[in-house]
Amino acid sequence: MQELIRQKLLEIEKEHELKVLFAVESGSRAWGFPSQDSDYDVRFVYVKKPEWYLSIDDKRDVVELPIDETLDISGWDIRKALKLFRKSNPALHEWLASGIVYRDELGFRAELIQMRNELFSPKTAMLHYLSMANGNYRKDLQGDHVRIKKYFYVLRPILACEWIEKYRTNPPLLFQQLVAELVTDADLRREIDELLHRKMEGDELDLEPRIDVIHAYIDDRLERLSACASEYAGSMPDQTARLDELYRRYLRLAWPE
Template sequence: MQEKVVIPAAVRAEIETRLANLASEEGARLLMAVESGSRAWGFPSPDSDYDVRFLYVRPRNAYLSLMPPRDVIERPIVDEIDLNGWDIRKALALLLKHNAVLSEWMDSPVRYVVDDPVIGKLSDLATRHFNPRGYAKHYANLGRGAVSRWFNDDGTVSAKRYFYALRPALSVRALRLDPGRRPPMNILPLMEAAQVEQAVVDQIHELIARKAQTREAGNTIQLPSVERLIEDELQRVSEVPERPRDDQFMDEAEALFLQLVNEE
């Protein structure tokens, strides 16, 4: 079960305005714009940024240019609003490499614009062809990086780093248990997919409640059972099955890209 993520009306209106202005300035059409980061993951702090992530497509001639524009659009963070998006060609290239970030964006519980129909096709493509082992490697790398920076100089643990290790570990566990399903983005359905025992679920809920009351860089309590889960799962990537490379994946991604661009 996933709790509803509430974005204050004034913040949502400002984000929608900035997205519209950005699209106009860049001459790009937004295909999707969602909330990512800790607010969408289900463990925000009061000072968490609004991590707005989007996909876009440019007019057809941009893809035929000798000097094509950058495949990323980003804006400086202002008033805790962080805008960053990928060109559809970049997104498809990363999808083919089994980068799980795009999978998460497509499953975000918060949408800032109405999804273009191509997003449904993109999601279906990812579901049918993603490599569970590739996703598990992605999450394990994220989790190990967070663990390596776990402790502050005074021996305390940052709540943010705790969660940045926990969510990837749960994703690896979910992939071990059900390699045919892309891991949920939000931590509540992710705990269900990972079949976490109730005592640990209760501790994670306590961590979420604590993080909701402290600043993003604030410290938290250490929970040995949660740490054992993290350390164990990040070492079990080899138990997640590999999906053999399928040339049809590339063919379908190429066809999707060409169809979209030729409509511009």
């Protein structure tokens, strides 16, 4: 599959006249809880030729391939990525933390990783993960019987919020690391570990009775985190000049001719 993904990226470069600066896995595979039939969520940042940016009209700054049962591939233009990085975009922070890397060109990804802590806003990240947890909870975990694999898509953002609350830093990408560090209740840990084992072994994990100990934890944390999220400071130093220089430099590096 990795070879197929790399080939798709080469095809994207040729068809759209761009250069991929880095491409990584996102979603459940990067988070550490894929099922045997999980698709591949590939995300990348690219740079177009200099003349593409010299236009009086705005242009589409996203490249997306049609999604199929196996592959979901999309990418952001470098300017879009850096604008979002300036705002501490949590999705881009996760791409930079991914341990599954398909392409890594010219050192761009390494430079952004070095800047991650300077461009991290605890408030932005907390509100992002809290919104994700609340939305997934309302959508997937109501009633006496739930699709219990959906617990992971509520637990992970809640644990990310707890990490931010405790350390004021970017939360780890891997679900297992968050659990090991933050889940101290033995009954809760046992239920989470059993669900994780079943999911990764290929159990369907379809509709089943709700798991009370996990539900109680989710209810408690969502209420508490929602109450304190607004207290976080949201300001960061303005890094526009630094990011402008980064953009211009990688435009030259990608297209030296």
